[in-house]
Amino acid sequence: MASDTGASYGSTLRYKSVERIKAVGKHSLIGASGEFSDFQEILRYLDELTLSDHMWDDGNSLGPKEIHSYLTRVMYNRRNKFDPLWNSLVLGGVKKGPKGEEKYLGMVNMIGTHFEENHIATGFGNHLAIPILRAEWHEDMTFEEAVKLVEKCLLVLLYRDRSSINKFQIAKITTEGATIYPPYSLKTYWGFAHFENPAQGAVGSW
Amino acid sequence: MFRNQYDTDVTTFSPHGRIFQMEYAMEAVKQGAATVGLCSCTHAVLVASNKPASELSSFQRKVFRVADHVGVAFSGLTADGRVLTKFLRNECINHAFVYEAQLPVSRLALRLADKAQVCTQRSWKRPYGVGLLVAGLDETGPHLYYNCPSGNYFEYQAFAIGSRSQAAKTFLERKFEGFNKYTPEQLIKDALSAIKETLQGEKLTSSNCTVAIVGRIEDGTAEPFQVVDTKRIQAIIDSMEAAEEAPAEPSSMQEEDKGSDAAPMDI
Numbered sequence: 216m217a218s219d220t221g222a223s224y225g226s227t228l229r230y231k232s233v234e235r236i237k238a239v240g241k242h243s244l245i246g247a248s249g250e251f252s253d254f255q256e257i258l259r260y261l262d263e264l265t266l267s268d269h270m271w272d273d274g275n276s277l278g279p280k281e282i283h284s285y286l287t288r289v290m291y292n293r294r295n296k297f298d299p300l301w302n303s304l305v306l307g308g309v310k311k312g313p314k315g316e317e318k319y320l321g322m323v324n325m326i327g328t329h330f331e332e333n334h335i336a337t338g339f340g341n342h343l344a345i346p347i348l349r350a351e352w353h354e355d356m357t358f359e360e361a362v363k364l365v366e367k368c369l370l371v372l373l374y375r376d377r378s379s380i381n382k383f384q385i386a387k388i389t390t391e392g393a394t395i396y397p398p399y400s401l402k403t404y405w406g407f408a409h410f411e412n413p414a415q416g417a418v419g420s421w
Numbered sequence: 422m423f424r425n426q427y428d429t430d431v432t433t434f435s436p437h438g439r440i441f442q443m444e445y446a447m448e449a450v451k452q453g454a455a456t457v458g459l460c461s462c463t464h465a466v467l468v469a470s471n472k473p474a475s476e477l478s479s480f481q482r483k484v485f486r487v488a489d490h491v492g493v494a495f496s497g498l499t500a501d502g503r504v505l506t507k508f509l510r511n512e513c514i515n516h517a518f519v520y521e522a523q524l525p526v527s528r529l530a531l532r533l534a535d536k537a538q539v540c541t542q543r544s545w546k547r548p549y550g551v552g553l554l555v556a557g558l559d560e561t562g563p564h565l566y567y568n569c570p571s572g573n574y575f576e577y578q579a580f581a582i583g584s585r586s587q588a589a590k591t592f593l594e595r596k597f598e599g600f601n602k603y604t605p606e607q608l609i610k611d612a613l614s615a616i617k618e619t620l621q622g623e624k625l626t627s628s629n630c631t632v633a634i635v636g637r638i639e640d641g642t643a644e645p646f647q648v649v650d651t652k653r654i655q656a657i658i659d660s661m662e663a664a665e666e667a668p669a670e671p672s673s674m675q676e677e678d679k680g681s682d683a684a685p686m687d688i
Contacts, residue, residue, distance in 0.1 A: 271525075271527070271528065273525065273527045273528070273561070274560065274561035275525040275527075275528075275559060275560050275561060276560075277520070278522070280521055280522060281520040281521065281522045283521075284519060284520050284521035284522070285519055285520055288518075288519050312560075312641070313560075313637060313641035313642075313643070314640070314641035314642075315641070
């Protein structure tokens with residue numbers, strides 16, 4: 216899972232070091248876009264949930280599917296009360312089941328729409344990243360291949376989405392646990408001929 | 422147990438620290454028809470002995486499916502058992518709705534125990550007069566719990582409740598160490614043998630017992646909780662009896678021999 220580390224306040228890019236992907240329990244990752252304070256509230260709910268699950272200490276633990284389902288209920292019920300949590304959430308995880316390792320990736324948004332898919336994106340990612348993922352994703356990618364693919368999407372988003380910033384974080388979840396890598400930047404290229412003297416020959420310019 | 426001045430309310434302790442109403446409720450469990458539960462490391466089995474109220478009536482149902490992965494069998498006031506089954510089903514359904522996953526059996530047993538405890542601490546309530554054997558399968562394997570009217574619950578490898586359950590318990594105490602390695606067939610056989618002990622002479626047939634099983638087979642697929650078909654039960658009973666009548670059979674059958682020979686009446 217990958218995201219940039221920016222949080223805007225309207226059109227102002229107010230916070231530039233925000234971690235938008237967090238580990239949940241032992242088996243899942245949650246990534247959010249939208250209203251950051253609502254994400255913080257959701258993290259508190261998940262904290263309560265995973266804590267009481269952990270305190271049972273009975274060998275059972277909440278997997279990504281259960282957490283996704285729980286969040287769906289929360290989001291949908293808030294929407295029905297006309298008081299939504301203004302987020303798009305991406306839930307991913309891996310859990311060992313009786314039939315081996317089960318991977319899970321799903322999303323739920325502020326109106327409660329939820330689904331499970333092999334590639335998920337929020338916001339502009341739906342328009343810019345999903346087409347790339349649909350073309351280039353395949354089963355059994357290595358971690359390195361996946362990072363390359365995701366970086367390709369992030370770069371497009373960086374160029375084209377004005378609310379994105381050049382500071383990204385990648386997060387990985389396996390049966391061993393969750394790893395959220397430190398932020399880093401992608402190399403961008405702005406030396407296109409069109410960017411020099413962009414107004415030359417434009418109507419109304421001199 | 423005799424009547425005494427501390428047994429009127431469930432909210433009264435005796436000077437020795439006993440709550441008699443709670444103990445009387447547990448007596449009600451002992452009066453019910455016998456029920457037996459067993460666990461291996463892949464399956465859990467419940468067997469209930471069917472006692473009809475009269476010759477004209479059918480027997481009372483005591484084994485209920487609570488969810489795909491868990492079921493109960495009870496002894497005592499079966500009406501209380503029916504109502505508690507409805508509660509358990511509701512809890513499983515609610516959990517499945519929110520989490521799209523099965524409620525782990527230990528957590529279900531706890532909710533039932535908490536509900537039972539409430540009735541032991543209110544002056545306007547009475548304890549549930551039924552003991553439940555909760556058998557189910559979750560991530561951590563098959564489990565068997567016994568829920569008491571007192572609000573206590575314990576996990577068991579094997580247990581028996583109801584009238585003449587001591588005979589079954591004695592049988593199970595001898596055999597339980599091997600249960601973990603049993604196949605589902607062997608588990609059903611021993612469960613039937615245990616119930617047979619409680620019949621005390623009466624013939625065991627597929628019409629005077631109900632058997633249910635839940636578990637996970639080798640490839641990881643779960644077999645949902647279901648009552649075993651009477652034909653299959655009769656076939657198993659017949660094979661058990663065949664084994665008894667032929668002591669020269671190979672050693673795998675000798676287990677059943679010992680089971681039927683050492684009836685508690687002999688002790």
